[in-house]
Amino acid sequence: MGTKDKKKPASASEPLWKQRRREMRRQEIKRLMWKIGGIALICVVAGLLIWMNIRAISPHNTKKKGKVETxxxxxxxxxxxxxxxxxxxxxxxxxxxxxxxxxxxxxxxxxxxxxxxxxxxxxxxxxxxxxxxxxxxxxxxxxxxxxxxxx
The missing domain is CATH 2.40.50.140 (Nucleic acid-binding proteins)
Known part of the structure; x- marks a missing residue:
């Protein structure tokens, strides 16, 4: 039986410039995801506000339950x-x-x-x-x- 060599992590065997480039790419992707998430959140909030305003002025809400105006x-x-x-x-x-x-x-x-x-x-x-x-x-x-x- 032979002994297996333990593999070193890829980051340890790579040169420093490659490690830095990979880390910068990760940070760039992270920033991009935060931007996309923020824009999506703003769109959802704006959509809810528009929907609530349309619903508030809709003529379908003129009928109040329980109270009839005579x-x-x-x-x-x-x-x-x-x-x-x-x-x-x-x-x-x-x-x-x-x-x-x-x-x-x-x-x-x-x-x-x-x-x-x-x-x-x-x-x-x-x-x-x-x-x-x-x-x-x-x-x-x-x-x-x-x-x-x-x-």
Whole structure:
């Protein structure tokens, strides 16, 4: 059996100028990796900030959970119709408030009592995307003018 010679590390057998060049190359690669990592980190942070800003001004966040904003306005009965498109009879009243018109489904008794041009105090909540109002509550307006009844 022969004895094996122990191999010396490559750095010990190489000349000093080669060792220095290898060490400088390592340091150069290390600096380059730090630069690439720093630039990548800056890009990630900038991307997150842009994403958060876009998300903050997005119209999809207008709908707040749990809290619904209701508004009131004076409305007039614009029209009455019976909708049978779904197979069953639905009595629909159209309220005109300003420039928009909102529909409300009522029962037959209420449908018979209402007249075109009759005024109501309408409480509504706007739809989050379309802005079309949904009537929540409506009450007839009674004008009292010193006991006189206006026709």
């Amino acid at each position: 508004m009131s306005a004076l409305g007039v009965v614009k029209g009455k119709r019976i909708d049978t498109s779904t197979g069953s009879k639905k009595y629909v009243i159209s309220f005109a408030v300003g420039s928009w018109v909102a529909d409300k489904i009522v029962d037959e008794k209420t449908y018979g009592k209402l007249q075109k041009g009759q005024e109501f105090l309408v409480t509504y909540e706007p739809a989050p995307f379309s802005g079309k109002p949904k009537v929540v509550k409506w009450e007839p307006v009674n004008y009292e003018s010193g006991g006189k009844k206006n026709n």
